[in-house]
Amino acid sequence: YAQDKPKDHADGPAAAYEPSMTTLAEIQVEIPGRKPGDPVMTQEEFQRGTEIYFQRCAGCHGVLRKGATGKALTPDLMREAGFDYVQSFITYGSPAGMPNWGTSGELTEEDVDLMARYVLLDPPQPPEWGMPEMQASWTVVIPPEDRPTQKMNDIDIDNLMSVTLRDAGQIALIDGGTYEIRAVIDTGYAVHISRISASGRYLLVIGRDGLVNMIDLWMENPETVASIKIGIEARSVETSKFEGFEDKYAIAGAYWPPQYVIMDGDTLEPLKIVSTRGMVYDEQTYHPEPRVASILSSHYKPEFIVNVKETGKILMVDYSDLKNLKTTEIESERFLHDGGLDSTHRYFLVAANARNKIAVVDTKESKLTALIDTGGQTPHPGRGANFTHPVYGPVWATSHLGDESVALIGTDPEGHPDHAWKIVDSFYALGGGSLFIKTHPNSQNLYVDATLNPDAEISASVAVFDIAGMGGDPDADPEFATLPIGEWAGIAEGQPRVVQPEFNKQGTEVWFSVWNAKDKESAIVIVDDKTLELKHVIKDPRLITPTGKFNVMNTQKDIY
């Protein structure tokens, strides 16, 4: 959502490719052909507008401004709305999720004015990123034959946490038992997610700038053994998990250019790039920028589940024969974003966020099972939360970005057919602006954050629901406890937000990032899941802007 200026990667593993093109924001652009009535803008202003747009706006509105999580901002629409309207919209934001860039102080008055003029002009189109660019960026730091043949360290790898240090362009590996930071590793800018190879040995992370790092957790001091830049803007990476293909392939999806690439699982050598440009599933009109959102590996077939945002297509990509690539294209709903598997790992549930829907795919049959209206605004599940409800049986839960509701979807068509693929219950948590929800098979609690809530106290707290207590009065909302995680962190300066609950491997502790500005102290707060009391606070000058945290075993085995 909000972004800061990326760091320079010239010294990092990405030094092999053109360092001046590390992120979208650094691309040199020219003003597209000026039309009558265009606002006057110098080349410098246009360049600055492009930088701001790519840093702050493109994630939600798209590089070509066709709209997704945020509304379309094409020049025809912006001209109709008019400069004054656009200027005040950027300044004050909207309750639907547009940040108040002006009044929050993140953009100056001049920048807001510049951006209101900028969106009246045609958007520039960044360059493509095909095989030559990928090859040039690809580095094998330690070839497979020079890597250890057994684990060389005393780390309990299964209980390691890979923590994104967003604005530092790094990840921290933190021991889930001792809370010790075992390594801080340079990565791409603002790593979005971490994923673990099927064997549990390799950790893969992807930066917003498309840089993938493959880290060998068996090394005495875990470090990057291969890296590649797969695009200019990206969010997702995954590895092959089907029996017989463990650690064989990796896949990464890009926002720009809209494409995914399948890579060798040992070296990240790029093997096959597939563009996702094409027709929107329902209108069947061409979309130039269908971005790759979440990617998950099927446990039932040698397939990657690739979610294409703007066209609303879920691609089941069969990786058993890359030369004769078979893809099942499932029509679902537009604006696919994040999602996860149900507790049996057979069904995949993904949010079509701007359409308030969850699509369910049967990964055994590679077919759409259901499209469910969540009843809330903009579902944002992360990978969601699976638990057994005392009345409705196995359910998967999502919270919402646009309102305070939590929706539970029945996921057991065999044992609870009446509840399967329906919203069985919906209730209120702390407030709107929730990003992530989490539980664990060994826990009786459901944790819901409210990271983007405009109220500082709410955004620094977390709601906890007692799962056993959900079986009470069907007409009353279940009660929840509020944990003041931000207060527990004891941070004096700034306005830190609490984001993304993540369990340790035993499911006995839950970790929260207390995410402050990059020049201010941040922390990780660890809560005892049984007592809901504070167990530990990790503070360290190296913990700069922690966001996502990924426990190795839970991520490797899709436990959430």
Ligand code: DHE
């Ligand atoms: Fe995320 C998951 C995209 C903003 C932290 N985010 C995802 C996924 C996608 C995505 C597609 C699913 C990946 C997968 O499972 O393969 N995120 C986007 C955006 O497009 C968006 C809305 C705007 C942007 O400009 O990036 C966005 N995300 C954010 C943030 O502002 C967060 C809080 C901090 C950041 O790094 O920018 C953030 N996103 C995360 C995290 C996950 C994630 C921690 C993984 C959650 C999980 O438990 O799986």
